[in-house]
Amino acid sequence: xxxxxxxxxxxxxxxxPPLRRPRLLIRAARAGQSGWRRERDLPRLxxxxxxxRPGAVLSRLxxxxxxxxxxxxxxxxxxxxQRHVMLMIAILAEMRAAVAEAPVPVEMTARAVSATAxxxxxxxxxxxxxxxxxxxxxxAHP
Numbered sequence: 001x002x003x004x005x006x007x008x009x010x011x012x013x014x015x016x017p018p019l020r021r022p023r024l025l026i027r028a029a030r031a032g033q034s035g036w037r038r039e040r041d042l043p044r045l046x047x048x049x050x051x052x053r054p055g056a057v058l059s060r061l062x063x064x065x066x067x068x069x070x071x072x073x074x075x076x077x078x079x080x081x082q083r084h085v086m087l088m089i090a091i092l093a094e095m096r097a098a099v100a101e102a103p104v105p106v107e108m109t110a111r112a113v114s115a116t117a118x119x120x121x122x123x124x125x126x127x128x129x130x131x132x133x134x135x136x137x138x139x140a141h142p
Contacts, residue, residue, distance in 0.1 A: 029088035036093045055098025
């Protein structure tokens with residue numbers, strides 16, 4: 001006779017859960033990608049002097065965006081829609097920049113090369129927002 005344990009194993013939550021925001025907010029952020037200039041806009045948004053390396057401030061941007069989203073949901077008077085959209089634009093742009101800056105392994109297999117080529121082709125072609133490229137979680141902008 002075998003004994004069944006009373007423990008139920010659950011998958012751990014991801015460190016960075018996907019953003020689930022209103023469709024209009026995401027559409028505005030995607031539309032703003034064309035006007036985003038990292039060197040100009042990121043220091044102004046972060047209220048800092050310099051522009052950090054790509055991907056370094058992603059956690060800070062996500063934390064501030066989460067606070068803005070809570071204020072939006074509560075209907076708080078200090079909620080700033082323009083800043084929220086700018087934060088969403090910055091998050092999308094920083095995710096894209098972090099992927100572009102990621103180091104490429106020296107010994108890539110043929111499978112990895114083809115996945116990289118597909119990912120680059122999807123980004124270059126400006127795939128529709130609903131199509132996800134293999135191996136990426138960054139939505140393509142129009």
